[in-house]
Amino acid sequence: MSSPVYTLAEGCPQPSNVTSTQLRNGGGGGLVLLQDTQLIETLAHFSRERIPERVVHAKAAGAYGEFEVTHDCTDLTSASFLSEVGKKTRCLVRISTVGPERGSADTTRDVHGWAMKLYTDEGNLDWVFNNTPIFFVRDPIKFPSLNRSHKRHPRTNMPDADMFWDFHVGNPEGIHELMHLFSDRGTPASLRTMNAYSGHTYKFTKEDGSFSYIKVHIKSQLGVKNLDAKTAAKIAGENPDYLVQDLFEAIEQGNYPKYNVYVQVMTPEQAENYEWNIFDMTKVWPHSDVPLRQIGVLTFNENPRNYFTDIEQAAFSPSTMVPGWAPSADPMLQARMFAYPDAARYRLGTNYQQLPTNASIAPVYCPFQRDGFMNFGTNYGDDPNYVGSTLKPTNFKTSTKGTKVSSTITEHEKWVGEVTSFTSAVTPEDFEQAAVLWEVLGRDEGHQERYVDNVSDSIAAVKNEKLRHAVYGLFAAVNQDLGARIRKAVELKRAQ
Numbered sequence: 001m002s003s004p005v006y007t008l009a010e011g012c013p014q015p016s017n018v019t020s021t022q023l024r025n026g027g028g029g030g031l032v033l034l035q036d037t038q039l040i041e042t043l044a045h046f047s048r049e050r051i052p053e054r055v056v057h058a059k060a061a062g063a064y065g066e067f068e069v070t071h072d073c074t075d076l077t078s079a080s081f082l083s084e085v086g087k088k089t090r091c092l093v094r095i096s097t098v099g100p101e102r103g104s105a106d107t108t109r110d111v112h113g114w115a116m117k118l119y120t121d122e123g124n125l126d127w128v129f130n131n132t133p134i135f136f137v138r139d140p141i142k143f144p145s146l147n148r149s150h151k152r153h154p155r156t157n158m159p160d161a162d163m164f165w166d167f168h169v170g171n172p173e174g175i176h177e178l179m180h181l182f183s184d185r186g187t188p189a190s191l192r193t194m195n196a197y198s199g200h201t202y203k204f205t206k207e208d209g210s211f212s213y214i215k216v217h218i219k220s221q222l223g224v225k226n227l228d229a230k231t232a233a234k235i236a237g238e239n240p241d242y243l244v245q246d247l248f249e250a251i252e253q254g255n256y257p258k259y260n261v262y263v264q265v266m267t268p269e270q271a272e273n274y275e276w277n278i279f280d281m282t283k284v285w286p287h288s289d290v291p292l293r294q295i296g297v298l299t300f301n302e303n304p305r306n307y308f309t310d311i312e313q314a315a316f317s318p319s320t321m322v323p324g325w326a327p328s329a330d331p332m333l334q335a336r337m338f339a340y341p342d343a344a345r346y347r348l349g350t351n352y353q354q355l356p357t358n359a360s361i362a363p364v365y366c367p368f369q370r371d372g373f374m375n376f377g378t379n380y381g382d383d384p385n386y387v388g389s390t391l392k393p394t395n396f397k398t399s400t401k402g403t404k405v406s407s408t409i410t411e412h413e414k415w416v417g418e419v420t421s422f423t424s425a426v427t428p429e430d431f432e433q434a435a436v437l438w439e440v441l442g443r444d445e446g447h448q449e450r451y452v453d454n455v456s457d458s459i460a461a462v463k464n465e466k467l468r469h470a471v472y473g474l475f476a477a478v479n480q481d482l483g484a485r486i487r488k489a490v491e492l493k494r495a496q
Contacts (some may be wrong), residue, residue, distance in 0.1 A: 075264075094314055115128050164458070456493060
């Protein structure tokens, strides 16, 4: 295969790419000429290479793969990609830390995001998950403040323990997530040995209008493996791309990671009478109440050809859905359905869906979204750009029964409106599942001790004494012994 001929971006061949045109003065110096288009274009493009960094989830690994249906679930959903056992759907995954910047170390203690795009035959479906089954807040108005408290102090430009813990003392509904974050799972040993969860409640819908509530669980076939805090910190200083490298090299060597995909399923009747609000993202559905049901297997088997075009330009949103999959009344989900596409429009431009990594493999006809910066499609030619045209009528999807089908919306029963009353007020039940998790950690030898050591390292950095005592009280509300052990560990570390 012959080597390509070097040209400018517009196609003009060039004799060299390592010299600029200069007016020499006879010595060693010279003046570059404005007519040197190659030099001007090279410098100008270099100044514009960086696009806005994601405000959260900036550092990430990525890969392509496939989702295969392994168990029949047509009793739950009419989604085409789940319509038969053995059906495969190509997908793209981006696994990230949340708070740190793009150049940060990926073994630092943090929640890890799991964003996946399934290129189905009925359009794209995005799974925007995390490696924890719950989250820090349940009211979306708190989301920006949460993330600011986990980032850099506005004066020092450094991570700040006082800021972090001040937020969580003031918003204690996140205690369940804090129990996860400072456990061993806060520092995964590999992205191949990490689970992921929808967190949100979604719906499986059928063409007859019936629906079930679901939560999604993605479980590594290699099991869950984690790093201890000291090892994670050591690796962070030696190789900040440790997890990225591990995933890339495993796939490159043919060691394709596989994950089983499950759903928890709850009927509307069960949800109406359930112990907890099923739309509360700070709580899980215990498996003893709602068992896992497998639907498929994920395999990641292809590395990106170019990280920027395949992964950095990828945009994910929980609003990207297909028929048979629908949102629930979870307020956090509803807010993310706006915020994520809005972030993509800011970061990538209004036509980000046209980028190859985001483009649907299914036919797209949306002539009411046109023009805009960097529109490189047909822009729908002379098709009407308004609704209700009789000159070129638009067809709509219908069910096999001949009735119109809404792709993602199902009717809400009266009781659904009654149970969606939402508040940020914290009650004793917000500590119940955190207390259960503390007991679960006790079944793993040394895990409770490691938890106390991990969380006390963070709290010991808090300068404000009153705030430290408030943090002790936060954990004492989970378990009195836990609060006492944390207090003792923190005060010992501060005395050293």
